[in-house]
Amino acid sequence: MARLSGARYGRAAVWLAAGAYFLVPLACAVAFSVEDPRKGVDFEAYTGMFGADGFTGSLVLTVKVGAATVALVLVLLLPALITVRLTAPRLRTLVELVCLLPLVVPAMALVAGISAVLRWGPDHFAGTPLFDAFVGLQNPDFPGVLVLAYTLMALPLAYRTLDAGLAAIDLRVLVEAARACRASWPRTLVHVVLPNLRGALLNTAFLTLALVFGEYTVAAILGYQPFAVWIVVISGSQAQMSVAASMIGLLVTWVLLLVLAATGRARRTKETS
Amino acid sequence: MNVPRPERWLGVAPLLLFAVVVFGLPAAMMVFGAFTTPATAPGGVRLTAANLTASLHGPYLTALIGSVKLSAVSALIACAAGLPLAQVIVTSRFRALREAALAGAGVLANVAGVPLAFAFVATLGNAGVLTRHLDLLRHGWSLYGFWGLTLVYQYFLIPLMVLTLTPALEGLRRQWREAAHNNGANAFRYWVHVALPILAPSLLGGYVLLFGTAFSAYATAAAMVGSSVPLVTMQIADALSGNVLVGDGNIALALSVDMVLVAGLVMAVHLPLQRRSARWLG
Numbered sequence: 001m002a003r004l005s006g007a008r009y010g011r012a013a014v015w016l017a018a019g020a021y022f023l024v025p026l027a028c029a030v031a032f033s034v035e036d037p038r039k040g041v042d043f044e045a046y047t048g049m050f051g052a053d054g055f056t057g058s059l060v061l062t063v064k065v066g067a068a069t070v071a072l073v074l075v076l077l078l079p080a081l082i083t084v085r086l087t088a089p090r091l092r093t094l095v096e097l098v099c100l101l102p103l104v105v106p107a108m109a110l111v112a113g114i115s116a117v118l119r120w121g122p123d124h125f126a127g128t129p130l131f132d133a134f135v136g137l138q139n140p141d142f143p144g145v146l147v148l149a150y151t152l153m154a155l156p157l158a159y160r161t162l163d164a165g166l167a168a169i170d171l172r173v174l175v176e177a178a179r180a181c182r183a184s185w186p187r188t189l190v191h192v193v194l195p196n197l198r199g200a201l202l203n204t205a206f207l208t209l210a211l212v213f214g215e216y217t218v219a220a221i222l223g224y225q226p227f228a229v230w231i232v233v234i235s236g237s238q239a240q241m242s243v244a245a246s247m248i249g250l251l252v253t254w255v256l257l258l259v260l261a262a263t264g265r266a267r268r269t270k271e272t273s
Numbered sequence: 274m275n276v277p278r279p280e281r282w283l284g285v286a287p288l289l290l291f292a293v294v295v296f297g298l299p300a301a302m303m304v305f306g307a308f309t310t311p312a313t314a315p316g317g318v319r320l321t322a323a324n325l326t327a328s329l330h331g332p333y334l335t336a337l338i339g340s341v342k343l344s345a346v347s348a349l350i351a352c353a354a355g356l357p358l359a360q361v362i363v364t365s366r367f368r369a370l371r372e373a374a375l376a377g378a379g380v381l382a383n384v385a386g387v388p389l390a391f392a393f394v395a396t397l398g399n400a401g402v403l404t405r406h407l408d409l410l411r412h413g414w415s416l417y418g419f420w421g422l423t424l425v426y427q428y429f430l431i432p433l434m435v436l437t438l439t440p441a442l443e444g445l446r447r448q449w450r451e452a453a454h455n456n457g458a459n460a461f462r463y464w465v466h467v468a469l470p471i472l473a474p475s476l477l478g479g480y481v482l483l484f485g486t487a488f489s490a491y492a493t494a495a496a497m498v499g500s501s502v503p504l505v506t507m508q509i510a511d512a513l514s515g516n517v518l519v520g521d522g523n524i525a526l527a528l529s530v531d532m533v534l535v536a537g538l539v540m541a542v543h544l545p546l547q548r549r550s551a552r553w554l555g
Contacts, residue, residue, distance in 0.1 A: 014361045028402040032395035083284030098292045104537040106489030108506045109529035113299025216492035243395045246388035
């Protein structure tokens with residue numbers, strides 16, 4: 001029995017070490033953000049954030065770009081993946097390759113290439129409609145270039161999630177049944193295929209949103225100020241608020257995931273029972 | 274299914290068009306810029322290998338080596354820490370605990386970047402809570418260096434390793450352990466002769482993936498240490514935002530090509546290994 005309890009102590013030690021490493025920084029960060037040398041505890045950093053310069057703007061920008069990115073990812077991937085499974089299986093390798101290619105281009109290399117394109121484009125297309133397109137892409141109120149970049153960066157994860165979702169349902173049978181009942185193609189897609197993919201769609205949307213919410217590199221280099229960049233910008237003058245904002249950022253992601261996991265599980269159990 | 278011919282592949286067209294424009298254009302500009310002189314150069318735009326050569330010399334080489342060193346060491350530590358943690362999670366008797374831990378790993382592996390940097394600055398930075406209470410500065414502690422960055426990187430590398438190893442560990446059959454035990458092997462010999470060889474592809478694939486992740490990371494380091502640790506991502510960022518000499522833009526593109534080569538190598542090793550371990554543990 002001595003060896004067994006030794007193993008148990010080992011397990012406990014691993015849990016403890018991991019718990020300490022992953023939880024202590026969070027606890028310390030919260031403590032840091034509410035610390036006040038005179039009053040002891042003060043939530044100024046949290047309450048003051050909403051009125052702080054640039055907070056609303058950065059949050060709105062993040063949400064707008066995030067929503068557009070999720071939409072674009074789904075609009076590009078869903079038809080492609082369904083087509084590959086139903087009518088064009090030979091294109092499968094090509095689609096997989098295209099979706100995994102972004103893995104070999106780190107965000108920093110991608111943004112270097114993008115800024116080269118943005119510098120080169122306007123010089124060569126002055127006076128043509130493409131020039132306006134380049135300007136429109138960099139509109140500070142809604143930077144389309146960020147949506148394009150984030151969509152590209154989200155492709156590998158989104159591809160895996162959606163493809164796994166499609167593999168789990170019998171797409172061909174579903175579609176043939178719906179078509180045999182004289183459902184049109186859009187109707188088949190909206191009323192038959194998509195409801196069966198709810199879990200995968202939610203996961204894809206969440207992962208994409210999490211990516212957009214935390215992304216810093218591309219936005220910072222291109223000179224935009226979404227939430228993550230805003231945190232860094234204020235860190236110089238308001239250290240406590242930047243830590244408080246970081247904690248809120250983490251919390252939002254956590255809550256989103258937990259809600260998604262919970263609804264996903266509730267639905268599964270309801271469907272199987 | 275009676276679908277007219279072009280409609281058979283039409284659904285794939287938007288994705289391919291997107292890839293050609295949004296991926297192809299920047300990639301082409303990157304390669305083009307890396308191998309040509311800038312338009313402002315005396316002789317105009319000419320083919321040259323000077324950018325690439327420059328990206329492998331002087332401060333750029335230092336940054337490249339710094340990135341490789343940081344990534345290699347961080348990934349190694351994360352492997353060593355991630356394996357026991359993943360094993361403890363997978364074999365946990367409490368289902369809720371196991372699921373919570375895996376969900377947590379899923380979040381932490383994705384939440385790197387700025388919030389992480391500031392959480393650690395608040396904990397172990399010069400004014401951090403632990404630094405003050407344990408008086409770490411007097412013991413020569415500094416978060417803003419190589420080892421500080423290594424420590425912070427573990428926060429997303431270890432969960433990533435746990436996620437990578439979980440399927441492999443779940444695939445280890447109880448019967449294998451029992452068979453080894455019946456043949457007289459103790460726990461140590463079981464791990465060395467049975468479990469680790471089966472896990473080897475996953476471990477190696479995971480290490481390479483972690484290396485690649487650490488290698489391309491930028492936000493955490495930028496928010497935390499500024500440029501006190503030389504990293505290739507910092508060099509590119511500096512060159513792009515014009516913090517250094519004009520004309521370095523093309524060297525930034527050459528450095529990006531270096532990064533793509535490293536990331537490509539990482540994926541060339543990682544993806545086949547992932548497939549291999551899937552075959553064994555399917």
